[in-house]
Amino acid sequence: GQKRVPTQVVNETAFGNIHAGYNTTCTIIGAFGFCSGQNEGALGNGNGVNQKTIVEANDSFSWSQVATGSLFSCFMSTGSNLYCSGKNGSGQLGNGNQTDQLTPVPVSGDTTYYLFDLGYWHACGIRNNLSSIWCWGDNQFGQLGDGTTISRNVPTRVGSVTLCGAITTGAFHTCADTFATVTCWGRNNYGQLGNGNNTDQKSPVIVGAAGNWDTVVAGYSHTCARRYDDSLWCWGYNSYGQLGNGSYANSNVPVQVGTDTDWGDMALGQNFSCAKKTSGAIYCWGNNQLGQLAQPASVSYTNTPQLVGTATDWLLITAGGYHVCASKANSLSCWGDNSYGQIPDSSAWYEWFQTIVSKSP
Secondary structure (H helix, E strand, O other): OEEEEEEEEEOOOOEEEEEEOOOEEEEEEOOEEEEEEOOOOOOOOOOOOOEEEEEEOOOOOOEEEEEEOOOEEEEEEOOOOEEEEEOOOOOOOOOOOOOOEEEEEEOOOOOOEEEEEEOOOEEEEEEOOOOOEEEEEOOOOOOOOOOOOOOEEEEEEOOOOOOOOEEEEOOOEEEEEOOEOEEEEEOOOOOOOOOOOOOOEEEEEEOOOOOOEEEEEEOOOEEEEEEOOOOEEEEEOOOOOOOOOOOOOOEEEEEEOOOOOOEEEEEEOOOEEEEEEOOOOEEEEEEOOOOOOOOOOOOOEEEEEEEOOOOOOOOOEEEOOOEEEEEOOOOEEEEEEOOOOOOOOHHHHHHHHHHHOOOOO
């Protein structure tokens, strides 16, 4: 099924971190991790059964962050260590082998991280001192940034990056904000690296000519970044209008989304984009075939931003393959594809809240 308008799934206030994967949704509530959707270990609950209502990931640890990719997820403990579960055929769990795991297992090596993100079959994280980026998993297009196309089952350092404030992973490419400069690496068949050509890159390359980037987010085969003036720019695959610049032409250099200069957080999925304005309103554009833009079925796709509902008090936003979740001060709502239960049932969420209110991390 699908949901074409924001559907409230939580009515509590204890949100930490929310993250939508390709067919999953995970959130941190208090210090506990909860997930729903396609499983095979990605939900971290000890079995591989898909879940249309939420389940709790391994509660042996107190969790502070979560990210979920394609059939695998990683959780950060309150001690800044990473643990991953799910499919592991490319070493994307980072634990030194290619064996699938139904519950989170520790990522190998010095795993004290500040931020991390998951692509289709790879993962990347910024170490706690912000001085290095490490990636692991599938590397067929150079998305690990270590100068090779050899997949890795343990974290491998990215090039010579020595200062980084944000990391983001697309399906087969990765980008980082190195404080005013954005660099990307990996697959570049649609120009998703933004460096002016369509050649895959095994090491980081600089995006565009401007050096005033504030943050960057990668989608499946496109990328968007916000500049210091709060203008929004996108590049890469654009057949559904996901670059938001009024055209359907791919671009291997950044193109501006309209002329507005009041953009905030961004969330990119497979062939669509969403972003929050500083006012608190959310706009989406690109592919809407499964309702991921929160627009009527008559809107198949669009190359300009479309307002989601009428609310102007959205806080966090995240996009999966074909669905979006966003939070307000006291609720979480989702819309788009729900084929695997990645938009969980609200009554189940409420029941879980009642279960954990007396728990101590």
